[in-house]
Amino acid sequence: MKLYSYFRSSAAYRVRIALNLKQLSYEIQPVHLVKNEQLLECYQTVNPSQCVPTLVDEDQSFLQSLSILEYLEERYPAISLLPDNIVTRSKVRAFAQAIACDIHPLNNLRVLKYLQHDLSLSDEQKKHWYQHWIIEGFNSLEAQLQDSNGQFCFGTQPTFADCCLIPQVYNAKRFKIDLSAFAKIESISQHCLTLPAFFNAAPEQQPDWE
Numbered sequence: 001m002k003l004y005s006y007f008r009s010s011a012a013y014r015v016r017i018a019l020n021l022k023q024l025s026y027e028i029q030p031v032h033l034v035k036n037e038q039l040l041e042c043y044q045t046v047n048p049s050q051c052v053p054t055l056v057d058e059d060q061s062f063l064q065s066l067s068i069l070e071y072l073e074e075r076y077p078a079i080s081l082l083p084d085n086i087v088t089r090s091k092v093r094a095f096a097q098a099i100a101c102d103i104h105p106l107n108n109l110r111v112l113k114y115l116q117h118d119l120s121l122s123d124e125q126k127k128h129w130y131q132h133w134i135i136e137g138f139n140s141l142e143a144q145l146q147d148s149n150g151q152f153c154f155g156t157q158p159t160f161a162d163c164c165l166i167p168q169v170y171n172a173k174r175f176k177i178d179l180s181a182f183a184k185i186e187s188i189s190q191h192c193l194t195l196p197a198f199f200n201a202a203p204e205q206q207p208d209w210e
Contacts, residue, residue: 020197030208
């Protein structure tokens with residue numbers, strides 16, 4: 001199994017966590033987004049959307065982080081990342097999608113490059129943009145976590161929700177966002193990062209870390 005990944009990509013980070021939680025062996029193939037390696041023809045044949053992550057398993061390529069998580073859940077069900085209860089399962093998916101579909105697209109590298117290079121926003125304006133959408137999104141996420149035990153988002157085991165939350169918290173801290181208003185989010189993040197599956201998926205642990 002091969003994962004095309006960029007160490008700082010939160011989407012790739014989600015998949016690294018899931019692979020680790022499921023105890024699956026995989027090889028990292030770095031794709032440096034800042035150096036535009038995703039635009040190379042050799043990578044476009046792997047992923048026409050020119051994004052990461054891409055998972056290659058059994059000669060098949062899988063795109064989009066949440067779709068990859070669903071594939072892994074169905075293909076390798078022994079260690080499940082979705083709860084058995086159908087209601088909680090829906091809540092987990094909604095939480096993960098709130099991050100992957102609502103928060104992340106506004107703050108990914110392509111958008112930040114466009115804001116800075118095409119719209120001529122300053123570094124400070126770009127930072128304000130990033131912080132605004134994180135804080136707005138985290139207000140909603142924190143409200144969804146009121147029943148959390150403070151270790152995982154839903155229940156007593158990690159799920160898709162935790163796979164998505166931890167990379168987003170990493171991004172928030174990278175952009176100097178004060179998380180004191182988000183007690184549940186902060187507690188879950190601190191706990192998850194004590195677990196090898198999360199710790200080993202972190203950007204600093206990746207072969208392309210710089």
